Amino acid sequence: MSRTLLVRLFAGVPFLLISWIGYTQSQKQPPQLTINKVKEDLYEIEGDGGNVAVYITNEGVILVDDKFEQDYEQIVAKVKSVTSQPIKYILSTHHHSDHSGGNTKFSSTVEIISTANARANIVTHKQSNAAPNMVPARVVFTEETAVFLGGKEVRARYFGRGHTNGDAIVYFPALRTLHTGDLMAGKTPLIDYPGGGSVVEWTKTLDAAMKLDFDTVIPGHGPVTDKAGLLAYRNNVEKLRNRAAGLIREGKSQDEVGKVMASEFGWAPSSLQAQWSLPGIMAELK
Numbered sequence: 001m002s003r004t005l006l007v008r009l010f011a012g013v014p015f016l017l018i019s020w021i022g023y024t025q026s027q028k029q030p031p032q033l034t035i036n037k038v039k040e041d042l043y044e045i046e047g048d049g050g051n052v053a054v055y056i057t058n059e060g061v062i063l064v065d066d067k068f069e070q071d072y073e074q075i076v077a078k079v080k081s082v083t084s085q086p087i088k089y090i091l092s093t094h095h096h097s098d099h100s101g102g103n104t105k106f107s108s109t110v111e112i113i114s115t116a117n118a119r120a121n122i123v124t125h126k127q128s129n130a131a132p133n134m135v136p137a138r139v140v141f142t143e144e145t146a147v148f149l150g151g152k153e154v155r156a157r158y159f160g161r162g163h164t165n166g167d168a169i170v171y172f173p174a175l176r177t178l179h180t181g182d183l184m185a186g187k188t189p190l191i192d193y194p195g196g197g198s199v200v201e202w203t204k205t206l207d208a209a210m211k212l213d214f215d216t217v218i219p220g221h222g223p224v225t226d227k228a229g230l231l232a233y234r235n236n237v238e239k240l241r242n243r244a245a246g247l248i249r250e251g252k253s254q255d256e257v258g259k260v261m262a263s264e265f266g267w268a269p270s271s272l273q274a275q276w277s278l279p280g281i282m283a284e285l286k
Contacts, residue, residue: 030070032053035078038216038224039175041152045078049098052222054079055172055181057150060088064170066102071129075102080167089113089147091156093181093220094167095121095195096130103135108245112137113145113160117166117196122275126195156200160205163189164221165196169209176213183209184233188240188265190273193280199241200284206234238266245285253281 001063033047034176035054045052049067052075061079066072079087092100092114100122101110114137121127139145146155155171163182170179182190183206191197210231217230243264247257258278267274 002269008123008243013139030068030074033067033074033078035081036224038081039177040217042172042175043115043179043263044129044218045075049101050093050096050182050185051179051218051222052080053140053170053218055152055154056085057152058085059150061085062147062149062154063087063090064151065093065099065220066090066180068101069104070101072102072105083251088149089154091147091168091170092118092163093170093179093183094118094164095134095136095183096127096164096192099181099220101131101134101262103137104133104238107135107138111139113139113141113147113156113174115156115166116140117143117158118164119166119167121195127192128194131252157209159208161196161198161202162191162202162205162283163195163197164192165198167205169212169239171212173213177216177218178209178212178230179218180209180220180230184217184222184225184230185220186222187233187236188267188273189237189277191277193277193279193284197277197280198284199237199244199277200282203238203241206230206237210234227231236265241281241285244281248282248285256277257282 020191033045033046035043035045037043041056043054050065053064054071055062063153064247087110090110092113095118095135119136119140120133146153158168167181213228217225244257247260254256258274
C-alpha cells in the first residue's frame with residue numbers, strides 16, 4: 001500500500017470517528033424540550049411526551065407530570081431557567097410512561113401524588129410497553145386532593161373514566177386553569193381499555209370537569225387552549241362514539257368501522273387508536 005494511500009486513509013479516520021460519535025449521541029439524546037409561560041408563575045414544558053405544568057411558589061415548585069425518564073435532566077434545567085425554587089411535588093395525571101416515567105428519577109427527592117387507580121396501573125404493569133422500572137406514587141387519592149404551598153393551592157380531581165380509569169384533572173383555582181392530562185390530547189381520543197378507559201364514560205367525565213371555573217386549558221399533548229377548545233374536544237369524542245355505535249348497530253365489522261374512523265377521524269391503520277382503542281370500542285359499544 002502506498003504512503004499516499006495510507007495518509008488518505010488515516011486522514012479520514014477522525015472524520016469517520018466524529019461522524020459515528022455524532023450519530024450514536026443523536027440516537028441516545030431525547031428531543032429538546034421547550035418551556036412556555038402560560039400565566040403568572042405558571043409555565044408548561046412541551047416535547048417528548050406529555051405536557052408538564054410548572055407552578056412556582058415562594059416555597060417550592062409543583063409539577064404536573066414528568067414525561068419519560070430520559071427527560072429528567074431537561075425538565076430540571078427548564079425549571080431552573082425560570083426559578084431557583086426546588087421541585088417539591090408532582091401531581092400525576094395518569095400512569096402512562098410519557099407522563100409518569102420521570103418518577104424513577106424524581107421519587108427520591110419529590111413527593112409524587114396520583115389517583116389510587118393510576119398507582120395500581122403502574123404496580124400491575126397495565127401499560128405493556130412501559131419500562132419495567134416504573135415507580136408509582138407514594139401518596140394517592142380516590143376523588144380529590146389538594147396541595148398548599150407558598151400560599152398557593154393546586155387541586156387534583158378524579159371525575160371518572162376516560163383515557164384510563166385513573167385520570168386526574170389538575171386545577172389551579174387562582175389562575176382559572178386546568179391541566180387535563182390525556183383526557184384532552186391531540187385531535188381524537190386514545191382509549192386505553194387495558195388501563196380501564198371508556199369511550200362511553202369519557203364525555204361524562206369531561207362534563208363534570210367543565211363545571212369548574214376556568215378559562216385556560218393545558219392538554220396532555222398539544223398547544224395550550226381554552227374552555228371552548230376543551231368543549232370542542234369533548235364534542236368530538238361524543239361524535240366519534242356515536243358514529244362507531246351506529247356502525248356497530250348496522251352490523252359493520254371491526255375492519256369496516258376502522259376504515260370509517262380512518263376517513264372521518266384520521267385514525268391511520270397503524271395508529272394506537274386503531275390498534276389499541278378500536279377493539280375495545282367494538283366490545284364496549286356492542
